[in-house]
Amino acid sequence: MKKSLLLFSALISLTIVMKGQGCVELFISEYVEGWGNNKAIELYNPTSEAKDLSNYRLDRYSNGSPNAADNQKLTLGGTIEPFSTFVVVIDKRDPEGEGNEQPVWLDLQAKADTFCSPVYGENNVMYFNGNDAIVLRNMSSGSNGFIIDVIGRAGEDPQGSSEFVEGWNDVFPFVWQEGIESWTKDKSLVKKFEVEIGDLDPFDLFDPSAQYDSIPEVTLNGEGVLVGNWETLGWHDCACFPLSTQEEPEVEASIFPNPLNTNQELQVRSEIFMTSLSVFDITGKVVHSASVPNVQTFNLSLTALEKGIYLINGTDGTRSFTRKVVKN
Numbered sequence: 001m002k003k004s005l006l007l008f009s010a011l012i013s014l015t016i017v018m019k020g021q022g023c024v025e026l027f028i029s030e031y032v033e034g035w036g037n038n039k040a041i042e043l044y045n046p047t048s049e050a051k052d053l054s055n056y057r058l059d060r061y062s063n064g065s066p067n068a069a070d071n072q073k074l075t076l077g078g079t080i081e082p083f084s085t086f087v088v089v090i091d092k093r094d095p096e097g098e099g100n101e102q103p104v105w106l107d108l109q110a111k112a113d114t115f116c117s118p119v120y121g122e123n124n125v126m127y128f129n130g131n132d133a134i135v136l137r138n139m140s141s142g143s144n145g146f147i148i149d150v151i152g153r154a155g156e157d158p159q160g161s162s163e164f165v166e167g168w169n170d171v172f173p174f175v176w177q178e179g180i181e182s183w184t185k186d187k188s189l190v191k192k193f194e195v196e197i198g199d200l201d202p203f204d205l206f207d208p209s210a211q212y213d214s215i216p217e218v219t220l221n222g223e224g225v226l227v228g229n230w231e232t233l234g235w236h237d238c239a240c241f242p243l244s245t246q247e248e249p250e251v252e253a254s255i256f257p258n259p260l261n262t263n264q265e266l267q268v269r270s271e272i273f274m275t276s277l278s279v280f281d282i283t284g285k286v287v288h289s290a291s292v293p294n295v296q297t298f299n300l301s302l303t304a305l306e307k308g309i310y311l312i313n314g315t316d317g318t319r320s321f322t323r324k325v326v327k328n
Helices: 014-020
Strands: 027-033 039-044 056-061 073-075 084-090 114-116 133-138 146-151 187-191 212-216 253-256 265-281 286-301 308-315 320-327
Touching (some): 027 084, 146 308, 253 320, 265 320, 286 308
Parallel strands (some): 084 114
Antiparallel strands (some): 027 039, 027 187, 039 084, 056 073, 056 133, 133 146, 265 286, 265 308
């Protein structure tokens, strides 16, 4: 786990990061599709709390498939600290490897926070090659969880029947056309600074230039010398990072239960006498609101909402608080 280049000792609450209506869930901050097995996925935690990565999963939807096979699902492990990254690389480190077993170059190995299974039949999530959709899921609600970021478009093979097209490009809507440079084959994609939330729809039209900047792959030149570098891996510059800690004191508040089951009411308690409560989804859209009769404890029904992550914002008209809840 590697910290962002900017470091603060004090972490701030979701009240502060709500400014961008994002910054509440992990997203894919860098995608590396390089020569041979030199591939990596970097995740970023834009929140002020550490995340248990056993609650997250990467899926590969290969060659236009609308879903992932069992051996194309990778449950992660470890912890990703606030405003930090986590880099996943395939475990191809045998210097004697040849063909499909070519080793990951040492420069990329040094960037890894974890190495995943190298056996294709066991797990092949990290065998993407430009025309596979990569999906990041939050699995804390059980079953298949819910999608929090996507690279590519599930159900669409950008290569199609053309030998000249190998990945998605920045033409929108996407077209198979010779001569247009691919963004997802032999490239790295870096999430733009201003992006605070991932792509939540795996089936929508995909334009990589909307959320990412494209940088060339790291490769060997004709003399066998490494060209380029992976210096952008292992840190991410993002608008979610707190620029100041000079904020008003946080309002004491709690919510229970959390996670919340379908038929349960959410009890909200705070030190302020609440006059209203608002519920936001992770895109920043208000999905529920309630007038509160100037009380410090209020039971809120969220039975009409689908499972996922929500932000509960309470106010007395002057001071406010924001808390996150997961609905199973």
